[in-house]
Amino acid sequence: MTDVAPADDAVTTNDEIVDELRSWLGENWDPDLTVAEWWERLGLSGWGAPNLPENAYGRGLARNDAVRVQNEIAEFGALGAPAGLGLLLAAPTIASHGTQEQIDLYVREIVTGQKAWCQLFSEPGAGSDLAGLTARAVEDGDEWVVNGQKVWTSFGHTADLAMLIARTAPELPKHQGITWFSIDMHQPGIEVRPLREMTGHALFNEVFLSDARVPTSAIIGGRNNGWAVANTTLANERAGLGTGGGSAGAGAASPGTISGHLEKRAGDFVTPVAKKKRAQTRAGAGSGGSSAKLLIDLAKGNGSIADATIRQDLVRLHTLGELGKFNNLRLKAARKAGRDVPGMANLSKLAMGDTMRLTRDLGLRIVGASGMLHAYTDDQRPAIDAATGNPFLAAVTGMALWAQGPPIYGGTDQIQRNIVGERVLGLPKEPNNDKTMPFSDLPKNA
Ligand SMILES: Cc1cc2nc3c(=O)[nH]c(=O)nc-3n(C[C@H](O)[C@H](O)[C@H](O)COP(=O)(O)OP(=O)(O)OC[C@H]3O[C@@H](n4cnc5c(N)ncnc54)[C@H](O)[C@@H]3O)c2cc1C
Numbered sequence: 001m002t003d004v005a006p007a008d009d010a011v012t013t014n015d016e017i018v019d020e021l022r023s024w025l026g027e028n029w030d031p032d033l034t035v036a037e038w039w040e041r042l043g044l045s046g047w048g049a050p051n052l053p054e055n056a057y058g059r060g061l062a063r064n065d066a067v068r069v070q071n072e073i074a075e076f077g078a079l080g081a082p083a084g085l086g087l088l089l090a091a092p093t094i095a096s097h098g099t100q101e102q103i104d105l106y107v108r109e110i111v112t113g114q115k116a117w118c119q120l121f122s123e124p125g126a127g128s129d130l131a132g133l134t135a136r137a138v139e140d141g142d143e144w145v146v147n148g149q150k151v152w153t154s155f156g157h158t159a160d161l162a163m164l165i166a167r168t169a170p171e172l173p174k175h176q177g178i179t180w181f182s183i184d185m186h187q188p189g190i191e192v193r194p195l196r197e198m199t200g201h202a203l204f205n206e207v208f209l210s211d212a213r214v215p216t217s218a219i220i221g222g223r224n225n226g227w228a229v230a231n232t233t234l235a236n237e238r239a240g241l242g243t244g245g246g247s248a249g250a251g252a253a254s255p256g257t258i259s260g261h262l263e264k265r266a267g268d269f270v271t272p273v274a275k276k277k278r279a280q281t282r283a284g285a286g287s288g289g290s291s292a293k294l295l296i297d298l299a300k301g302n303g304s305i306a307d308a309t310i311r312q313d314l315v316r317l318h319t320l321g322e323l324g325k326f327n328n329l330r331l332k333a334a335r336k337a338g339r340d341v342p343g344m345a346n347l348s349k350l351a352m353g354d355t356m357r358l359t360r361d362l363g364l365r366i367v368g369a370s371g372m373l374h375a376y377t378d379d380q381r382p383a384i385d386a387a388t389g390n391p392f393l394a395a396v397t398g399m400a401l402w403a404q405g406p407p408i409y410g411g412t413d414q415i416q417r418n419i420v421g422e423r424v425l426g427l428p429k430e431p432n433n434d435k436t437m438p439f440s441d442l443p444k445n446a
Contacts, residue, residue, distance in 0.1 A: 017059075017061070017065065017069070018068070018069075018072055021047060021069055021072055021073070022072065022076065024045060024047065025072075025073065025076045025078055028041050028042075028045070029076065029077075029078040030266075031265065031266055031267020031268075031270065032265060032266075032267060033265075033266050034262065034263050034264065034265065034266060035079065035113065035253045035261050035262050035263070035264055035265075035266045035269065036112075036113065036114070036262040036263065037266070038078075038079055038266040039079075039081070039082055039111075039112045039113035039114075039255070039262075040112045042073075042078075042079075042081060042111075042112075043057060043081070043082075043108070043110075043111030043112035043113065044057065044108075044111070044112065046058055046059040047059070047069060047073070047081075048081035048082070048087075048111045048112075049066075049081060049087055049091055049107075049110075049111045050065070050066045050069045051063050051065075051066035051092070052091055052092060052095050052107070052111075053095055055095075055100065055103065056091065056094070056095035056103045056107045057091075057103075057107055057108060057111045058095070058111075062332070062335065063239060064328065064332055077270055078270065079253060079266045079267075079269050079270050081111070081113075082110070082111070082112070082113030082116075082253070082254075082255035083254075083255070084116055084117065084155060084254065084255055084256075085116075085117045085118055085119055085154065085155060085159075085163075086110035086115065086116060086117035086161075086255060087110055087111070087255075088236065088237070088240050089117070089119060089163065089233050089236050089237055089240075090106065090110060090117045090119075090161075090163050090182070090233075091106075091107045091110045091111065092232070092236045093163065093180070093220065093229060093232045093233045093236065094106050094107055094182070094220055095107060096229075096232050097180070097220050097221030097228075097229045097232060098220050098221070102182075102217075102220060106161070106182055110255075113253075113255035113256070113262065114255070114256075114257075114262070115160040115161050115255065115256055115257070116155065116158055116159050116160050116161075116254065116255045116256025116257075116258065116259065117155075117159055117160070117161050117162060117163065118153050118154060118155045118156040118158075118159035118161075118162045118163075118185070118207075119153065119154065119162065119163045119233070120135075120150040120153060120156075120162045120163060120164040120165070120183070120207055120209075121133075121150070121163070121165055121230065121233075122150060122151055122152045122153075123135060123148065123149060123150055123151060124149060124151050125444075127152070128411070128412060128414075128415050130165075130230070131174045131175045131178065131227060131434075132174060132442075132444075133148075133165060133166070133167060133178065134148060134167060134444075135147065135148025135149070135150065135164075135165075135166045135167065135209060136148060136166060136167050136168075136170070137164075137166035137167070137168050137179060137181065137214070138168075139168075139216075140213075142215060142216050142217075143213050143214065143215050143216065144166075144168070144179075144181070144213070144214050144215075144216065145211055145212070145213060146164065146166055146181075146183070146189070146209045146211075146212040146213070146214060147209055147210060147211060147212075148166065148209050149206065149207070149208055149209070150164075150206070150207040150209070151204075151206050151207070152204050152409070153192070153204055153205045153206070153207045154203050154204045154205075154409075155203070155204075156185070156192045156204065156205035156207050157192050157194050157202070157205055157258075158254065158256055158258045158259055159185045159256065159258075160184070160185055160186065160256050160257055160258070161182055161183065161184060161185060162182070162183050162185050162207075163180065163181075163182065163233060164180070164181045164182075164183045164209075164214070165178050165179070165180050165181075165226050165229075165230050166178070166179060166181065166226075167439065168223055168224055168226075169224050170438065170439045170440040171438050171439075171440060172224065172438060172439065173434065173435055173436055173437060173438060173439060174434050174439040174442060175227045175434075175435065176224060176227070177224055177439055178224065178226035178227050178230070179219055179222075179223050179224055179225070179226040180219070180220045180221055180225075180226035180229035180230055180233075181214045181218050181219055181220070182214075182218045182220060183212065183214040183218065184214070187212060187213065189209060189210050189211045189212030189213060190207065190208070190209055190212050191207070191208040191210070192205045192206075192207050193205055193206045193207075193208070197401075197405075198401050199376075199398065199401040199402055200374070200375070200376030200377060234410070234411070235345075237409075237410045238345040238346070238349055238410050238411065239345055252269045253266070253269040291317070291355075291359045291363075291399060292314065292317045292318045292321055292359075294392060294395060294396075295314060295317065295359070295362055295363055295366055295396075296314055297392075298363075298366050298367065298390075298392060298396070299311075299314065299366050302366065302367075302368075302390075304365070304366050304368075310362070310365060310366060313358065313361075313362045313365075314362065316358060317355065317358050317359065317362060320351060320354060320355045320358065321355070323351065324348065324351055324352075324355075327341075327344060327347070327348060327351075328348075330344075331344050342423070342424045343419070343420045343423070343424035346411075346416040346417075346419050346420050346424075347416075347420065349410060349411070349416050350413055350416050350417070352406055352407075353406060353407035353413050356399075356402075356403040356406050356407065357403055357407070359399055359400075359403065360399060360400040360403035363396040363397075363399060363400055364396065364397075364400050366396070367390065367393055367396050367397075370388045370390060370393055371393075371396065371397055371400065373387070373388065373393065373397070374394070374397040374398070374401065375394050375397075381394055
């Protein structure tokens with residue numbers, strides 16, 4: 001979706017790893033297995049989440065190499081790992097902060113696709129200022145009782161478990177009284193209400209917690225230490241956005257008990273169309289990104305390539321893709337040498353926002369008036385395709401309508417700039433006393 005994609009095509013990864021993976025796939029991939037059976041094999045082999053440490057069902061690979069592994073699985077024609085927030089966020093968080101018992105309970109079910117996860121962080125009054133959250137968890141024997149409201153919960157309607165952060169000690173300063181829980185979504189105290197977006201989809205939800213219960217054993221990283229644990233989750237979110245995410249190369253099957261895919265035939269989720277799409281995406285990423293490639297083809301096809309301003313913007317889009325690629329290479333080289341490039345994840349995310357906006361504006365200019373038509377449901381699509389004669393229109397309008405989301409989630413553009421200003425450039429923070437004053441005494445929004 002974005003041109004700030006991993007530069008893995010250009011990166012020489014450890015060929016031995018790829019050889020080992022290919023031979024493992026040759027021996028183990030069987031399209032007639034059920035999705036659950038295949039994910040059990042893939043997840044327990046360490047190839048499903050190779051960026052996780054070995055004691056957490058991974059292989060300890062760098063993120064770029066892990067994305068390469070996922071692409072290899074897709075190229076081989078096998079079903080990829082169970083994509084979603086479990087693999088992307090919950091697993092690395094629990095691998096970092098959980099006990100071995102918690103890793104064996106939660107991470108195992110994530111890498112084998114048995115359970116799907118969502119992230120119960122944002123609240124109506126706590127998004128950018130996440131540490132201002134007010135959902136309360138109160139101890140009751142060996143359980144906690146949770147009350148509050150969350151919002152923007154992606155995949156909340158298909159989740160079995162959630163990463164919940166809740167206030168457990170309001171008498172402490174705001175960053176200190178928060179705890180990170182793994183909470184079971186299948187309980188009477190949790191109500192999930194889908195929110196429909198302008199894309200036509202309902203990706204995210206409002207979630208109401210009314211006397212929801214969670215055992216003390218489900219606390220990850222210790223009570224009142226949730227801010228540190230949440231920062232690991234958020235760091236993985238930003239890193240995932242900057243490098244193409246943890247789900248690259250995955251097939252179309254969804255994890256968890258609600259999607260209903262686990263008992264289906266694994267091979268049915270690896271269609272020739274899906275393979276072709278992935279091949280196109282890879283080809284596009286090599287020349288500045290899949291969206292640039294798509295838009296260049298469209299502009300050539302309908303003659304708008306003759307417009308010099310369109311050509312100029314296509315080159316800008318290609319350039320942004322190349323910059324992302326080289327920045328990824330720079331970061332990889334720095335890490336190999338034991339250094340870091342401070343702020344790179346934030347800058348990559350900002351560049352991704354720019355790329356999305358340019359893709360939106362340029363795409364709509366190229367398709368012209370037909371850009372006002374969008375298939376909000378799958379059954380509207382054939383009529384629009386037939387009327388416009390352009391089977392790629394849905395990709396352009398879909399990208400245009402979705403372009404508003406990525407610059408917001410994982411920290412808005414303004415928040416990324418604040419982080420770069422304060423933590424990378426050393427500029428002074430806004431003065432406030434929220435590090436010292438008890439949360440319960442801080443002034444709240446009316
Ligand atoms: C597609 C999508 C999926 C999401 N999925 C999830 C999910 O699964 N789970 C979850 O918990 N959350 C999710 N979110 C929520 C997301 O993390 C928040 O929307 C985001 O953190 C911003 O918070 P907010 O919406 O409350 O905006 P606010 O924080 O109210 O910000 C409003 C505006 O004020 C600006 N602003 C705020 N504070 C500052 C400041 N200090 N300096 C400068 N400008 C500032 C912001 O940049 C923004 O422009 C998702 C969001 C989107 C768009």
